[in-house]
Amino acid sequence: MSLLSRVLSALPDAGLGAVFLITWLNPHVFGEGVLRRALLAMVMEFVVVHSSALMGSVLWAPSLGAAKKTLAAAGFGVMYSTILVGFALAIGAWWPVWAFWGLTLNRLTNALLARRPAKETRARMAGDWATSAALYLLWVFATTLLWVPALGITPEVVASARLPGTGLWVQQPHRVVVAGAGYFLCQAWVELRGRALIHAKHS
Numbered sequence: 001m002s003l004l005s006r007v008l009s010a011l012p013d014a015g016l017g018a019v020f021l022i023t024w025l026n027p028h029v030f031g032e033g034v035l036r037r038a039l040l041a042m043v044m045e046f047v048v049v050h051s052s053a054l055m056g057s058v059l060w061a062p063s064l065g066a067a068k069k070t071l072a073a074a075g076f077g078v079m080y081s082t083i084l085v086g087f088a089l090a091i092g093a094w095w096p097v098w099a100f101w102g103l104t105l106n107r108l109t110n111a112l113l114a115r116r117p118a119k120e121t122r123a124r125m126a127g128d129w130a131t132s133a134a135l136y137l138l139w140v141f142a143t144t145l146l147w148v149p150a151l152g153i154t155p156e157v158v159a160s161a162r163l164p165g166t167g168l169w170v171q172q173p174h175r176v177v178v179a180g181a182g183y184f185l186c187q188a189w190v191e192l193r194g195r196a197l198i199h200a201k202h203s
Protein backbone atom coordinates (compact mmCIF):
# COMPACT_ATOMS: atom_id res chain seq x y z
CA MET A 1 0.00 0.00 0.00
CA SER A 2 1.52 3.31 -1.09
CA LEU A 3 2.23 6.17 1.31
CA LEU A 4 -0.47 8.28 -0.37
CA SER A 5 -3.05 5.52 0.10
CA ARG A 6 -2.07 5.12 3.75
CA VAL A 7 -2.36 8.88 4.33
CA LEU A 8 -5.77 9.02 2.62
CA SER A 9 -6.93 6.08 4.71
CA ALA A 10 -5.68 7.65 7.96
CA LEU A 11 -6.99 11.18 7.39
CA PRO A 12 -10.68 10.59 8.33
CA ASP A 13 -9.74 8.88 11.60
CA ALA A 14 -7.16 11.56 12.37
CA GLY A 15 -9.78 14.24 11.75
CA LEU A 16 -12.33 12.54 13.99
CA GLY A 17 -9.73 12.01 16.69
CA ALA A 18 -8.81 15.71 16.52
CA VAL A 19 -12.47 16.71 16.86
CA PHE A 20 -12.84 14.55 19.98
CA LEU A 21 -9.57 15.87 21.42
CA ILE A 22 -10.51 19.51 20.84
CA THR A 23 -13.95 18.86 22.33
CA TRP A 24 -12.31 17.52 25.47
CA LEU A 25 -10.19 20.66 25.78
CA ASN A 26 -12.89 23.15 24.74
CA PRO A 27 -16.36 21.79 23.92
CA HIS A 28 -17.55 25.24 22.81
CA VAL A 29 -15.42 25.13 19.63
CA PHE A 30 -17.89 22.95 17.71
CA GLY A 31 -21.02 24.50 19.11
CA GLU A 32 -24.06 23.27 20.97
CA GLY A 33 -24.84 19.57 20.71
CA VAL A 34 -21.24 18.41 20.29
CA LEU A 35 -21.38 16.10 23.32
CA ARG A 36 -24.56 14.46 22.06
CA ARG A 37 -22.99 13.92 18.64
CA ALA A 38 -19.78 12.57 20.18
CA LEU A 39 -21.69 10.06 22.31
CA LEU A 40 -23.82 8.90 19.38
CA ALA A 41 -20.75 8.67 17.12
CA MET A 42 -19.03 6.30 19.54
CA VAL A 43 -22.15 4.16 19.92
CA MET A 44 -22.48 4.10 16.13
CA GLU A 45 -18.81 3.19 15.65
CA PHE A 46 -19.37 0.05 17.71
CA VAL A 47 -22.02 -1.03 15.21
CA VAL A 48 -19.91 0.13 12.26
CA VAL A 49 -16.92 -2.03 13.23
CA HIS A 50 -19.10 -5.12 12.98
CA SER A 51 -21.25 -4.08 10.01
CA SER A 52 -18.23 -3.11 7.88
CA ALA A 53 -16.63 -6.50 8.58
CA LEU A 54 -19.84 -8.21 7.53
CA MET A 55 -20.22 -6.17 4.34
CA GLY A 56 -16.54 -6.48 3.52
CA SER A 57 -16.61 -10.25 3.86
CA VAL A 58 -19.43 -10.32 1.31
CA LEU A 59 -17.81 -7.90 -1.13
CA TRP A 60 -14.56 -9.87 -1.20
CA ALA A 61 -16.02 -13.35 -0.87
CA PRO A 62 -14.38 -15.66 -3.46
CA SER A 63 -17.40 -17.97 -3.69
CA LEU A 64 -19.85 -15.25 -4.76
CA GLY A 65 -20.23 -13.87 -8.25
CA ALA A 66 -20.52 -10.16 -9.02
CA ALA A 67 -24.33 -10.23 -9.16
CA LYS A 68 -24.68 -12.00 -5.79
CA LYS A 69 -22.16 -9.64 -4.19
CA THR A 70 -24.10 -6.64 -5.48
CA LEU A 71 -27.42 -8.01 -4.23
CA ALA A 72 -25.98 -8.94 -0.83
CA ALA A 73 -24.33 -5.52 -0.39
CA ALA A 74 -27.56 -3.79 -1.46
CA GLY A 75 -29.53 -5.92 1.01
CA PHE A 76 -27.25 -4.96 3.89
CA GLY A 77 -27.45 -1.34 2.78
CA VAL A 78 -31.25 -1.36 2.79
CA MET A 79 -31.37 -3.11 6.18
CA TYR A 80 -29.01 -0.70 7.92
CA SER A 81 -30.50 2.35 6.19
CA THR A 82 -34.02 1.37 7.27
CA ILE A 83 -32.93 1.13 10.89
CA LEU A 84 -31.06 4.43 10.67
CA VAL A 85 -33.94 6.27 9.00
CA GLY A 86 -36.23 5.16 11.82
CA PHE A 87 -33.68 6.37 14.35
CA ALA A 88 -33.26 9.67 12.49
CA LEU A 89 -37.02 10.25 12.44
CA ALA A 90 -37.19 9.51 16.16
CA ILE A 91 -34.60 12.14 17.06
CA GLY A 92 -35.57 14.60 14.35
CA ALA A 93 -32.15 14.75 12.67
CA TRP A 94 -30.69 13.08 9.58
CA TRP A 95 -26.99 13.37 10.42
CA PRO A 96 -26.79 9.87 11.99
CA VAL A 97 -27.59 8.33 8.58
CA TRP A 98 -24.73 10.15 6.85
CA ALA A 99 -22.46 9.62 9.84
CA PHE A 100 -23.05 5.86 9.82
CA TRP A 101 -22.24 5.45 6.14
CA GLY A 102 -19.30 7.81 6.42
CA LEU A 103 -17.90 5.77 9.29
CA THR A 104 -18.56 2.53 7.39
CA LEU A 105 -16.73 3.82 4.32
CA ASN A 106 -13.92 4.93 6.61
CA ARG A 107 -13.61 1.39 7.99
CA LEU A 108 -13.42 -0.02 4.45
CA THR A 109 -10.84 2.44 3.09
CA ASN A 110 -7.89 0.08 3.60
CA ALA A 111 -9.52 -2.58 1.46
CA LEU A 112 -10.84 -0.12 -1.12
CA LEU A 113 -7.55 1.72 -1.60
CA ALA A 114 -5.24 -1.29 -1.46
CA ARG A 115 -4.26 -3.06 -4.66
CA ARG A 116 -3.95 -6.60 -3.38
CA PRO A 117 -5.20 -10.00 -4.50
CA ALA A 118 -8.61 -10.88 -3.06
CA LYS A 119 -7.10 -13.40 -0.61
CA GLU A 120 -4.73 -10.80 0.86
CA THR A 121 -7.55 -8.23 0.99
CA ARG A 122 -9.73 -10.60 3.01
CA ALA A 123 -6.87 -11.30 5.42
CA ARG A 124 -6.17 -7.59 5.81
CA MET A 125 -9.85 -6.86 6.43
CA ALA A 126 -9.97 -9.55 9.12
CA GLY A 127 -6.88 -8.02 10.75
CA ASP A 128 -8.36 -4.52 10.50
CA TRP A 129 -11.61 -5.70 12.08
CA ALA A 130 -9.80 -7.40 14.97
CA THR A 131 -7.59 -4.34 15.48
CA SER A 132 -10.54 -1.93 15.45
CA ALA A 133 -12.52 -4.07 17.90
CA ALA A 134 -9.51 -4.41 20.23
CA LEU A 135 -8.74 -0.68 20.16
CA TYR A 136 -12.38 0.21 20.77
CA LEU A 137 -12.68 -2.09 23.77
CA LEU A 138 -9.29 -0.98 25.11
CA TRP A 139 -10.19 2.72 25.12
CA VAL A 140 -13.73 2.20 26.38
CA PHE A 141 -12.60 0.03 29.31
CA ALA A 142 -9.58 2.23 30.07
CA THR A 143 -11.65 5.43 30.23
CA THR A 144 -14.32 3.63 32.26
CA LEU A 145 -12.01 2.13 34.89
CA LEU A 146 -9.29 4.79 35.17
CA TRP A 147 -9.43 8.37 36.37
CA VAL A 148 -9.93 10.77 33.47
CA PRO A 149 -9.79 14.57 33.96
CA ALA A 150 -12.82 16.45 32.68
CA LEU A 151 -10.79 19.47 31.47
CA GLY A 152 -13.16 21.69 29.46
CA ILE A 153 -16.22 19.47 29.96
CA THR A 154 -17.32 21.07 33.21
CA PRO A 155 -20.48 20.20 35.16
CA GLU A 156 -22.09 23.33 33.67
CA VAL A 157 -21.32 22.11 30.15
CA VAL A 158 -22.73 18.65 30.95
CA ALA A 159 -25.90 20.16 32.40
CA SER A 160 -26.46 22.36 29.36
CA ALA A 161 -25.92 19.42 26.98
CA ARG A 162 -29.03 17.62 28.32
CA LEU A 163 -27.83 14.23 27.16
CA PRO A 164 -30.57 11.60 26.82
CA GLY A 165 -30.59 8.38 28.81
CA THR A 166 -28.58 7.30 31.83
CA GLY A 167 -25.22 5.71 32.55
CA LEU A 168 -21.59 6.67 32.94
CA TRP A 169 -21.20 8.21 29.47
CA VAL A 170 -24.24 10.41 30.08
CA GLN A 171 -23.23 11.46 33.59
CA GLN A 172 -19.53 11.88 32.75
CA PRO A 173 -19.38 12.48 28.97
CA HIS A 174 -15.71 13.49 29.12
CA ARG A 175 -14.96 9.75 29.37
CA VAL A 176 -16.57 8.92 26.03
CA VAL A 177 -14.90 11.97 24.46
CA VAL A 178 -11.45 10.81 25.62
CA ALA A 179 -12.26 7.26 24.49
CA GLY A 180 -13.18 8.61 21.06
CA ALA A 181 -10.04 10.71 20.80
CA GLY A 182 -7.80 7.79 21.75
CA TYR A 183 -9.61 5.27 19.58
CA PHE A 184 -9.72 7.31 16.37
CA LEU A 185 -6.16 8.62 16.73
CA CYS A 186 -4.88 5.07 17.29
CA GLN A 187 -6.85 3.96 14.24
CA ALA A 188 -5.18 6.71 12.22
CA TRP A 189 -1.74 5.57 13.41
CA VAL A 190 -2.47 1.95 12.48
CA GLU A 191 -3.67 2.95 9.01
CA LEU A 192 -0.68 5.24 8.49
CA ARG A 193 1.76 2.45 9.33
CA GLY A 194 0.01 0.22 6.81
CA ARG A 195 -0.17 -2.89 9.00
CA ALA A 196 -2.89 -4.07 11.34
CA LEU A 197 -1.87 -4.73 14.93
CA ILE A 198 -3.61 -8.10 14.78
CA HIS A 199 -2.95 -10.24 11.73
CA ALA A 200 -5.11 -12.90 10.13
CA LYS A 201 -3.89 -15.79 8.01
CA HIS A 202 -4.74 -15.94 4.30
CA SER A 203 -7.53 -18.37 3.52
